Amino acid sequence: MSRHHDLKKRTSDLLSSLGGSRSQVATALAEARVTGTPGNAEQCPIASYLNAVMGAEPEVRSLLVGTRRLVLTLHGRRRPMRILMPRPVREFVVAFDARVFPGLIRQPAGSPQPAVAGS
Secondary structure (H helix, E strand, O other): OOHHHHHHHHHHHHHHOOOOOHHHHHHHHHHOOOOEOOOOOOOOHHHHHHHHHHOOOOOEEEEEEOOOEEEEEEOOOOOOEEEEOOHHHHHHHHHHHOOOOHHHEOOOOOOOOOOOOOO
């Protein structure tokens, strides 16, 4: 298995492990104390989570989270790697951008975090 294929599989497995519904994904991220900014492909909770977990991956230069795909830019590779996210993660991203999970929205320092909500 190539390094790039292995990285793609590990990334897909990480995303799948977050849960089988958008609410389970939100709960997993809340339990990991991950927050993000709605509508920001580099600062959403999925991007923050993957940056924290994969930050030690020397190949990964950057990552962007869309509503359907994750785009990884790798050092030494001209074309980005596109990974279709599992349905629960895609549904979470859309719901998060619609502010369904206010407890996961990054607040300014010193502000209290609201409770995680949504279904």
